[in-house]
Amino acid sequence: MTAYEKPEVAMNDIESLLRSQLGPGAVEITPMDGGNMSNVYSFRIADQGFVVKFSDLDGAYATDQFVSNLLSGHDIPFPRCLASGQFGLLNYIIMERMQGHNLSECSMEEQEQQLPELFRLLTNLANVDIRSTNGYGWIGSDGNGAYGSWRDFVAAAYAEDQTGTFWENWHDLFQTTFLERDIFEEVYNRLMSWLTYNESNRSFVHGDFHQWNVLSDGTRITGIIDGNCMYGDPVVDLAVLDRHMPWMGMIETYENYLAKENIVIPYLRERLIGAYYYKGLDGLRFYAKMGWKDAYDETRAFLLNLKSY
Template sequence: MTAYEKPSLAVSEIEAVLRKHLGPGAAEITPLAGGNLSSVFSFVHEANGYVVKFSDLEGAYQTESFVSDLLSGQGIAFPKCLALGKTGPLTYIITERIGGRNLADYTVEQQAALLPELISILTKLAAVDVGSSNGYGWIGPDGNGTYASWKDFVIAFNAEDQTGTFWENWHDLYRTSCLERDVYEEIYNRLMSCLSYNEPHRGFIHGDFHQWNILSDGEYITGIIDGNCMYGDPLVDLAILDRHMSRSGVIHAYQEFQAKCDITIPNFKARLIGAYYFKGLDGLRFYAKMGWKDAYQGTRQFLLNLES
């Protein structure tokens, strides 16, 4: 299995899409770093900044449009969707551009200084009203979760048969990459033993809450972008941020903030460990597919050392 390649487009193709929705005059079309599954470009039109993304994965942007309405409608800075469409085999979305740079561009010290604001955003995400939808796992184009329970989602997400998805034929990775079957199965078994703690909790999960999907002007967080959005235990987002800012005391800061807000989190430790296993297991598979051996080894060691 080869590493995934993002779609490639000529500038003329991009211009045609933008002209269709905004009229002529799009300028400064510039590729953006980040986005492992999309080709992303920024551009300016009538002095306003926008982003256009292209993907060959079915349905991703319909969900993003739903999430955009959900989050921006509840006071969370997430790019507003302006247009959805198709060009040839590719789906695209045009959104407003949030100011600032990736938080990853700033020093570790600058990132740590913004931790209180990040914790506040995580708390708001966990409190998003999802009552108008149902289901667990990936948020579908209709705004509902794809599975009847969190357990059903976890089993399906780790099943061998992933036909038609990013993970099609992923068991080949056991032969062609650094992915180790015994390690994967050990972590999976631990994950299954934690499910009873995570299952009762259904909230919004961004699914990729880390420095490359968080924007800042250096003093404040200006917004969050992208996401592998799903319904389930919101502590998954906390686990993601902690693994990406592992020396910043994320967990302690989160618990302090919840205490100040009089928010009680039942079974916090057990749920957090379940969240680490869920996201970490996916990380092992992803890093192996992308050939990122250092990230694979670091995640492997962290997961195996976790105390269930």
């Protein structure tokens, strides 16, 4: 199995799409870095900035409009969706462009100074009102989760049959890449044991909350983008943040924040272990598919050494 390649889009096709959806006036159409699953372009109309994304994956962007509406009014800087749909064989979405640059571009000192605001946003995301929805796992276009329980979702996420998704035929990775079946199965068994602590918690989860999906102006957080949004244990977002910024002493700093704000999260450390296994296992097969051996080896070592705090 070869590494996933994002679809190519001709500039005249992009111009045609933007003209049909937003009228004339789109200028400075520029490809953007990042986006493992999408080709992303920025553009301007008058003095406003926007982005358009393209993907050839089935169902791409189906829930983005719902999530954008869901997060509005919760003091969460998430981009507004203007249009989405099919463009030839591709899916597209047009959203407003949030101000700022990736948090990863800030100095270490600037990143550390913004940790309290990151933690506040984690709290706001977890407190979004989802009482009108049901289910766990990936959020569908109807706003509901696809599974009856977190355990069912995790089992389905790592099942062999993933027809019609990014992970179709993913078991081929055991033969065609450096993905090791015995290591994968060991981590999966640990995951299924520890998720007992996670499965009773149901909140909104961004699913990819790290410094490349958080925007900043250097002193404050200006935007959150590109979620793999789901319903489940919000501690998943904390685990992602910690694994992408391990030099920050994230968990201890977060616990100090909780104490200062008088926020109690039951079984935080135990839930973190389940979240690490869940995200880490997905990381192993993703890094294998993309051919990122160093990231695979680092994640493999972390997971195998993760037994308890």
